[in-house]
Amino acid sequence: MSLGDDGYGGGQDGYGDDRHMTRTRLPEGEVDPYAPTRRGGGRSGRGGRPSNRNLVAVVGVVVLLIAAIAFANRGGDSGGDASSGADARRPGGSATAPTGVKPVDGKTGGIASGFAHSEQGAQSAAANFAVALVSADILKPDRRHAIVPQIFVADKVPELQSKLDNAYSKDFLAKLGLNEKGESAKGMTYVSRTVPVGTKATEYSEAASSVEVWCTGAFGTAGTSSTNPVANDWFTMTIKLRWADGDWKAESFSQKDGPAPVNSDRMASNADEIAKAVEQYGGFTYAR
Numbered sequence: 001m002s003l004g005d006d007g008y009g010g011g012q013d014g015y016g017d018d019r020h021m022t023r024t025r026l027p028e029g030e031v032d033p034y035a036p037t038r039r040g041g042g043r044s045g046r047g048g049r050p051s052n053r054n055l056v057a058v059v060g061v062v063v064l065l066i067a068a069i070a071f072a073n074r075g076g077d078s079g080g081d082a083s084s085g086a087d088a089r090r091p092g093g094s095a096t097a098p099t100g101v102k103p104v105d106g107k108t109g110g111i112a113s114g115f116a117h118s119e120q121g122a123q124s125a126a127a128n129f130a131v132a133l134v135s136a137d138i139l140k141p142d143r144r145h146a147i148v149p150q151i152f153v154a155d156k157v158p159e160l161q162s163k164l165d166n167a168y169s170k171d172f173l174a175k176l177g178l179n180e181k182g183e184s185a186k187g188m189t190y191v192s193r194t195v196p197v198g199t200k201a202t203e204y205s206e207a208a209s210s211v212e213v214w215c216t217g218a219f220g221t222a223g224t225s226s227t228n229p230v231a232n233d234w235f236t237m238t239i240k241l242r243w244a245d246g247d248w249k250a251e252s253f254s255q256k257d258g259p260a261p262v263n264s265d266r267m268a269s270n271a272d273e274i275a276k277a278v279e280q281y282g283g284f285t286y287a288r
Contacts (some may be wrong), residue, residue, distance in 0.1 A: 140182035
């Protein structure tokens with residue numbers, strides 16, 4: 001609306017500069033019930049005090065302005081004109097932006113389950129499976145035999161169970177300072193805590209998916225006489241998934257080193273601090 005072309009400009013009505021005021025044009029003969037009372041009073045004797053209705057009108061205008069601004073800003077995220085400079089400068093959000101899809105319905109045996117039947121759901125499944133597959137529990141035969149059926153499709157469970165049992169042999173566990181049950185010696189704490197840093201679906205269909213999970217973590221045995229001190233590591237797991245029985249399940253997995261950043265010069269914590277941190281700080285359910 002143009003200001004100053006309706007006979008109200010120039011401060012001629014005794015209200016000063018009208019450049020910051022909005023005028024409402026009414027049909028001839030009608031009176032604006034929300035118009036401010038003129039100075040000098042009148043028959044009402046109220047002088048220049050605004051009525052309650054004036055206050056309601058002002059509040060209403062403010063609310064409408066806020067709603068209009070919010071709507072405009074929201075609308076700018078829904079694609080926009082391809083020629084818009086703002087859209088051209090906006091970085092791509094597909095790699096990191098959350099979508100709002102509910103990531104997981106619950107847990108089975110401490111492992112997340114009930115993932116969304118979508119690419120995001122597949123990435124959420126892979127992140128949580130990576131945590132379980134590189135956990136301290138996977139080294140314990142009893143826990144491993146419970147974890148594998150929860151993560152893998154049924155027809156792959158026997159094969160993978162056998163491979164993992166062979167990989168985590170008594171001799172292998174001994175090198176980590178663990179007994180055949182995957183337990184550390186008295187006064188020692190074995191640490192294997194994985195943290196997914198990011199995920200990427202390299203293949204996706206409604207039936208199958210392949211997801212890379214970039215991870216970091218802390219691994220080793222905390223204790224004053226440990227020969228395998230806790231150290232940080234960076235690696236990437238590739239997990240192939242299949243949609244089976246209403247959920248994402250793993251078919252296979254592999255692991256490679258990196259990408260790894262430069263190590264900082266931060267002083268390492270002692271074994272007691274590391275052991276307490278593992279006991280006191282719980283893990284998370286990860287979601288894309």
